[in-house]
Amino acid sequence: xxxxxxxxxxxxxxxxxxxxxxxxxxxxxxxxxxxxxxxxxxxxxxxxxxxxxxxxxxxxxxxxxxxxxxxxxxxxxxxxxxxxxxxxxxxxxxxxxxxxxxxxxxxxxxxxxxxxxxxxxxxxxxxxxxxxxxxxxxxxxxxxxxxxxxxxxxxxxxxxxxxxxxxxxxxxxxxxxxxxxxxxxxxxxxxxxxxxxxxxxxxxxxxxxxxxxxxxxxxxxxxxxxxxxxxxxxxxxxxxxxxxxxxxxxxxxxxxxxxxxxxxxxxxxxxxxxxxxxxxxxxxxxxxxxxxxxxxxxxxxxxxxxxxxxxxxxxxxxxxxxxxxxxxxxxxxxxxxxxxxxxxxxxxxxxxxxxxxxxxxxxxxxxxxxxxxxxxxxxxxxxxxxxxxxxxxxxxxxxxxxxxxxxxxxxxxxxxxxxxxxxxxxxxxxxxxxxxxxxxxxxxxxxxxxxxxxxxxxxxxxxxxxxxxxxxxxxxxxxxxxxxxxxxxxxxxxxxxxxxxxxxxxxxxxxxxxxxxx
Amino acid sequence: xxxxxxxxxxxxxxxxxxxxxxxxxxxxxxxxxxxxxxxxxxxxxxxxxxxxxxxxxxxxxxxxxxxxxxxxxxxxxxxxxxxxxxxxxxxxxxxxxxxxxxxxxxxxxxxxxxxxxxxxxxxxxxxxxxxxxxxxxxxxxxxxxxxxxxxxxxxxxxxxxxxxxxxxxxxxxxxxxxxxxxxxxxxxxxxxxxxxxxxxxxxxxxxxxxxxxxxxxxxxxxxxxxxxxxxxxxxxxxxxxxxxxxxxxxxxxxxxxxxxxxxxxxxxxxxxxxxxxxxxxxxxxxxxxxxxxxxxxxxxxxxxxxxxxxxxxxxxxxxxxxxxxxxxxxxxxxxxxxxxxxxxxxxx
Numbered sequence: 067x068x069x070x071x072x073x074x075x076x077x078x079x080x081x082x083x084x085x086x087x088x089x090x091x092x093x094x095x096x097x098x099x100x101x102x103x104x105x106x107x108x109x110x111x112x113x114x115x116x117x118x119x120x121x122x123x124x125x126x127x128x129x130x131x132x133x134x135x136x137x138x139x140x141x142x143x144x145x146x147x148x149x150x151x152x153x154x155x156x157x158x159x160x161x162x163x164x165x166x167x168x169x170x171x172x173x174x175x176x177x178x179x180x181x182x183x184x185x186x187x188x189x190x191x192x193x194x195x196x197x198x199x200x201x202x203x204x205x206x207x208x209x210x211x212x213x214x215x216x217x218x219x220x221x222x223x224x225x226x227x228x229x230x231x232x233x234x235x236x237x238x239x240x241x242x243x244x245x246x247x248x249x250x251x252x253x254x255x256x257x258x259x260x261x262x263x264x265x266x267x268x269x270x271x272x273x274x275x276x277x278x279x280x281x282x283x284x285x286x287x288x289x290x291x292x293x294x295x296x297x298x299x300x301x302x303x304x305x306x307x308x309x310x311x312x313x314x315x316x317x318x319x320x321x322x323x324x325x326x327x328x329x330x331x332x333x334x335x336x337x338x339x340x341x342x343x344x345x346x347x348x349x350x351x352x353x354x355x356x357x358x359x360x361x362x363x364x365x366x367x368x369x370x371x372x373x374x375x376x377x378x379x380x381x382x383x384x385x386x387x388x389x390x391x392x393x394x395x396x397x398x399x400x401x402x403x404x405x406x407x408x409x410x411x412x413x414x415x416x417x418x419x420x421x422x423x424x425x426x427x428x429x430x431x432x433x434x435x436x437x438x439x440x441x442x443x444x445x446x447x448x449x450x451x452x453x454x455x456x457x458x459x460x461x462x463x464x465x466x467x468x469x470x471x472x473x474x475x476x477x478x479x480x481x482x483x484x485x486x487x488x489x490x491x492x493x494x495x496x497x498x499x500x501x502x503x504x505x506x507x508x509x510x511x512x513x514x515x516x517x518x519x520x521x522x523x524x525x526x527x528x529x530x531x532x533x534x535x536x537x538x539x540x541x542x543x544x545x546x547x548x549x550x551x552x553x554x555x556x557x558x559x560x561x562x563x564x565x566x567x568x569x570x571x572x573x574x575x576x577x578x579x580x581x582x583x584x
Numbered sequence: 585x586x587x588x589x590x591x592x593x594x595x596x597x598x599x600x601x602x603x604x605x606x607x608x609x610x611x612x613x614x615x616x617x618x619x620x621x622x623x624x625x626x627x628x629x630x631x632x633x634x635x636x637x638x639x640x641x642x643x644x645x646x647x648x649x650x651x652x653x654x655x656x657x658x659x660x661x662x663x664x665x666x667x668x669x670x671x672x673x674x675x676x677x678x679x680x681x682x683x684x685x686x687x688x689x690x691x692x693x694x695x696x697x698x699x700x701x702x703x704x705x706x707x708x709x710x711x712x713x714x715x716x717x718x719x720x721x722x723x724x725x726x727x728x729x730x731x732x733x734x735x736x737x738x739x740x741x742x743x744x745x746x747x748x749x750x751x752x753x754x755x756x757x758x759x760x761x762x763x764x765x766x767x768x769x770x771x772x773x774x775x776x777x778x779x780x781x782x783x784x785x786x787x788x789x790x791x792x793x794x795x796x797x798x799x800x801x802x803x804x805x806x807x808x809x810x811x812x813x814x815x816x817x818x819x820x821x822x823x824x825x826x827x828x829x830x831x832x833x834x835x836x837x838x839x840x841x842x843x844x845x846x847x848x849x850x851x852x853x854x855x856x857x858x859x860x861x862x863x864x865x866x867x868x869x870x871x872x873x874x875x876x877x878x879x880x881x882x883x884x885x886x887x888x889x890x891x892x893x894x895x896x897x898x899x900x901x902x903x904x905x906x907x908x909x910x911x912x913x914x915x916x917x918x919x920x921x922x923x924x925x926x927x928x929x930x931x932x
Contacts, residue, residue, distance in 0.1 A: 303932060406911055410931050413921030 078141055080188045083161040085385050089119060089219045090233065092159055094241040094386075096123040096212065097259065098351065099157075101242050101278065103127025103210065107258045112228060114266040118163065118216040119228075129172030129208040132198070135179050138168065139196055161185060161194070164216035171210075176203045185218060229268045232337075233261050237276060239337035244280040245352035246374045249305040249322040254278075282324045282372070283333035287416060289423045293431060296423040300326035301416050303373070306407070312399035315379075319403050323373025325417055327424070334372065344369050346408060348389060348400075349376040356389050358401060361408040370420075371411070375404045452574070457483055457502045460525050460570055464491075467573035474573070486514050491521060506567060507532045510541060516557045521566045593854050596877070599884045601639040603628075604816035607673045608646030611665065627678025642816065643679035644797065645670050647686035647705075647726065647761070667708040671715045679721060681757075684712035686726035688762040689734075702728070702738045706745035713746065713754045724759040724795055725751060730772060732779040739787055748787070757793040758784055760812075764798040770919040773803050774810060778926060781811040801833050801883055802916065805909055808890055809902055809923045820879035824872040829861075830879040833886040834909055834916075839875060849885075851878040899928040 093110055100108045105127030113120040130138065138157050160166050161184040168179045181196035188194065237243035237259065247254045257278040285302050289295035305322035323346075324330075336343045345359040345368035352374070359368035377400045381391040391397050411417060446453075454460045461478050468476040479497065480490040488502040498520040503509045505528025527533065527550060536546050544559030550567065557563045605628070610620060628634055628641055646665075663669055667685045674682040685708045687701035705726065716723055729735035743751065760780050766772040777796065784790055793813040800817035807815070820830070828836035839861065844852045851857050857874040865871055893901040903924055910920035924931060 301932075402912070406917065409917055410921050410924075413918055413925055414932050415925050415930060416932070 075141070076188055076191050076193050079158060079161055079193070082141060082158045082384070083185075083188070089121065089217055089228070090236045090240070092121055092214065092217065093123075093233070093237070093261075094353075095157055095159065096125075097237070097241045097243055097257075097278075098353070100125035100127050100210070101255070101257055103129065104255065105209075105257055106255065107260070109260045109262070111262045111264075112267060113264040115216050118218045121214040121217050122211065124209065124211040126209045129170040129210050130168075130177065131172045131175070132177065132200070134172070135168065135170070135177055135198065139179070139181070160212070160214050160217070161188060162218045163214045165214070166196070167211075167213040167215075169211045171203055171208045173208075174202060174204070176201045228263060230261070230263060230271055230274045233263070234274055234276065235335040235337045237261075238280050238335035239343060239354060242351060242353055243276060243278045244335075244354065245278050246280050246305075246322050246349075247320075247352040247376070248279045250307060250320050251305070280334075283326065283330045286330070289427075293427065294327070294329070295427050296420055297327035297329040299420050299423065300324060300330040301414075301420070303411055308403055308407070310399050310403050312395045314395055317377060317379040317396055317400065319400050320376040321373060321404065321407055323371060323411075325370050325411065325420065326372070327370070327420070331369075331372070341369060344372050346371060346373045346375065346404060348380055348404075349374050350378060350380050350382060352376050355380070355382060355386065358404060361401075361405045362412055366412045366421075371408070373404075373408065373411075375400070375407075454504060454525050454570075457481075457488055457504070460502050460504060460523060461489060463525065463570040463574060464523055464568065467570060470574070476568075487519055489523065491523075493521070500568075505529075506569075510536050510546075513542070516541075516544075516563060516565060517559070517561075519563075519565055521568055522555070523568045523570065525570050527567075527569060591854065591856055591874075593850050593857065595636060596850060596881070597636070597639070599877075599881045600637065602642060603637075603639055604642045604644065605677055605679070606644040606646050607670050608644075610673065611646065611663075617662070624673060624676040627676065629678050640680045641678060642681040642795075643674040643677050643683075644759075644816070645674070645683050645685040645726070647683075647688055667711040668715060671712065675719070681722045681724060682716070682719065683724045683726050683759045684709045686728065686761060688726075689728050690762070691730075691765050698728075698734065699737070699741060702741035703745075705738075706742045709742060709751075710745050713750065716754075722756040723754065724757040725755040725789075726759050726761050726797075727780065727783070728760075728762045729779075730762070730766065730776050732782055735780060735783045736786075739783065752788055755792070757795060758789060759795045759797050761797045763796065767799055767803070770803060770806070770916070771922075773799065773807060774919060774922055774926075777807045777810045777812050804883075804887065805833065805890055805906065806916075806919050806923050808887070808894070809906065810927055817883075820883055821876045823879050824876035827872075827875075828879075829875055830882040832909075833883050834913060839871075847878065847882075849878055849881045851881065903928055903931075 089112070096110070097108060100123070103125065105125035108123065108125040111120075111122040111124075113122075141158060163185055164183055166179075166181040166184060168177070170177050177198065177200045179196045179198045181194050184194040242257075243259050245254070255278075259276050259278065261274040261276075262272070282302055283300055286298050286300050288299070290298050302324045303322065305320065308319045308321065310317050310319055328340075331340055331344060345357045346361045347354040348356050348358060354374060357368075358375070362368050362371055377396075379396045380389050380400065381394075382388065383390045389397065452463060452466075454463055458481065461481060464476065465478055468474045475494045477492045478489055479492050481502075482488060486501065487499045489500040491498050491500045499518055500521040500523045501509055501514050501516075501519045502523045503512070504525045506522060506524045506526075507528035508524070509522050510533075533548055533550075537548055540546065541557070542559070544557055547556045547558075549555060553568070554564055554566050557565060610623060615623075629637060670685045671682070684705070687704045687708075689698050689701055693701070705728070709725070712723075727735055727738060729738050746754075758780070760776065763773060763776055766776070777794070780794060784792060784794065794811060795814045795816070796807060796812045797816060799807065799815055800819035802819075804815055804817070823830060823836055827839045829839050829842045830836050842861070844858045844861065846852075851861075851874045854874075859865070860870050861874050861878075863871055890902075890905060893905045896902075906920045906924060910917045921931075
């Protein structure tokens with residue numbers, strides 16, 4: 067006996083509609099549908115409502131016939147074959163609302179389909195129905211108007227967050243409104259897109275009007291003046307169509323892009339942070355889907371690049387956020403081709419000069435930083451005199467003291483800042499092991515073994531109370547007795563050891579103030 | 585080809601048109617004095633064994649061995665190796681192209697060591713030019729260094745001993761040496777050859793051919809595009825020894841996986857040699873000999889294509905060649921891009 071698996075229709079609709087959270091995805095769907103219907107103008111209106119938002123999409127496209135309307139409401143029954151929306155999932159997002167009204171004129175017939183309470187019914191496990199009426203009209207004025215009442219966004223989403231700015235950037239980054247097809251000289255139809263938000267959502271302007279083209283910022287091959295000369299540099303890399311053969315077929319890759327500095331990138335719309343948007347994009351229908359930033363090696367930083375690699379043979383996941391056929395030979399072949407193309411871009415002498423400009427500017431900024439930091443340091447010296455703040459400077463002080471007072475008969479012969487016993491001094495002709503610290507307390511704090519130390523060199527003794535504590539509590543099982551007046555300390559462990567203390571500050575009779583050389 | 589009559593293949597003079605010899609290949613191998621002397625008795629091309637080979641014999645001086653040994657070791661034959669002996673051997677081999685005895689530098693050499701080696705080489709050059717006045721073949725001047733400054737310095741030291749005019753008059757080409765330790769560092773090779781061409785230009789050697797000593801197959805297309813004219817390579821042999829059959833200059837496959845019908849070279853067209861390459865012969869040399877020859881033919885054919893691309897007007901053909909050769913080779917393609925950008929006008 068053969069049995070067919072069954073589908074619970076209501077649950078399927080619920081599932082698919084729930085997959086989409088963002089009302090902006092409604093716009094993405096609608097724009098693609100309008101473009102496919104040869105529309106030249108699309109108007110989108112969003113009004114804030116107490117339980118959600120009303121979304122109205124109107125276009126002057128070819129309209130839908132009865133069969134198209136069925137696809138519009140059906141699940142998995144799209145009439146498209148390869149372009150976006152071929153799974154017939156997209157419009158099901160509209161089911162998250164209180165009412166769907168579609169009015170469409172196609173070939174002299176006007177159709178009106180109304181579905182009431184789709185979301186409520188689905189949640190009651192009831193399959194919503196739509197009422198379809200049709201009338202003959204004068205041909206010549208086709209088009210479609212879709213009105214979604216009380217569209218429910220995902221949790222935590224508020225229609226008020228939908229500013230013009232956000233919608234604009236979303237359109238350019240995530241929908242066909244951000245198509246780069248025009249760079250490929252394709253027969254691309256221009257489509258004017260107008261978005262109107264009611265004042266409760268955004269009253270900063272009356273309307274947003276844009277096209278279905280994403281234009282790169284103007285080229286600027288030379289560096290600018292100023293602190294960040296590379297920030298407005300920009301080069302366009304001309305669109306290229308590459309035929310690719312792979313095991314099992316052939317496909318076409320269309321690739322176009324630009325390289326640019328931060329200021330250039332800021333001229334492009336961005337949906338989210340730049341770091342989340344720039345890089346190498348795979349696209350289908352010229353709508354960006356997923357990035358392949360590893361196509362540029364790590365040291366080149368993907369952030370400087372914006373490339374769109376369009377291929378109709380990549381397949382998308384149901385929510386269109388990911389590529390589904392990554393394991394396929396076609397994806398692998400396209401990916402390799404993209405990587406190869408980008409390897410040429412990263413070896414382009416212009417790109418290298420751009421990086422070089424950045425590097426030089428960075429160097430100049432560092433020089434400037436150095437200047438101000440050096441100025442601070444010099445001022446501090448003028449004011450405070452010599453004051454070591456590391457071990458090497460303590461030794462520098464010691465050497466200076468030895469020069470000032472020849473009778474000390476001291477010189478530094480060797481210095482290893484990473485060793486416990488940092489320096490080897492020559493004292494009265496003999497080599498002696500010295501631990502060097504800014505303060506004597508530092509020697510104990512760093513838990514230096516004293517067994518091989520002949521001399522403790524320090525700038526000052528440090529906190530006498532702390533030193534007393536070592537005297538009181540002992541040091542690594544041994545005892546310490548300080549004889550600071552005599553310039554030494556006694557360390558008793560298994561053995562007894564006398565360690566000479568050289569306190570450099572007291573050796574330098576007067577704080578030397580160097581004369582400025584400028 | 586040697587022994588062509590025995591294996592029933594037409595002479596492959598088209599492919600076997602030049603041979604590289606090194607003086608050190610005689611002196612370094614543990615042969616007897618008698619064998620050594622016998623070897624030098626008759627010039628290569630006059631030996632019956634090599635009939636009808638009439639290609640070019642390029643005899644290196646063996647100076648590269650200075651990297652490993654303090655001196656070329658001629659002690660087995662009671663011969664003191666110096667410029668004069670080296671030239672005598674080159675002459676005895678019947679060489680068509682010779683180089684002076686040089687002291688190649690090593691990557692770890694100090695500045696002082698490099699200068700010293702250049703000074704030693706300069707003395708040899710002086711002597712070489714005296715010795716070779718009547719030599720009828722071509723003379724290549726060895727040049728050592730990894731970049732423009734090192735090569736310039738080398739020439740400055742040389743011209744302290746031998747005036748530039750004498751160098752220009754006395755030599756016919758440049759043999760760029762010391763690159764073997766850097767053979768796997770493509771960036772270094774590209775830099776060396778690019779800079780060498782620049783140095784040649786600045787020193788009045790711009791019309792001379794440039795031979796790159798000891799650098800082999802995979803780097804060849806790139807270095808050729810940058811202006812190197814000839815190479816000496818034993819990659820075809822080494823590949824064969826390792827059981828590798830060249831599908832192209834870039835691609836080798838294990839001998840066991842080869843479909844010989846896919847290749848139209850005279851070796852793979854010979855039933856006898858294919859049978860041998862399949863292992864149906866007693867001696868391993870009879871298996872690998874034809875493989876080596878096949879590998880050489882593949883390389884030579886590809887080089888001929890490459891030359892053809894270079895000869896064409898414009899750079900498109902050469903760029904296309906590099907594209908085809910390297911587009912799927914992730915490790916090499918960045919260098920191909922570098923060459924396209926540096927010498928061929930770039931992609932964009």
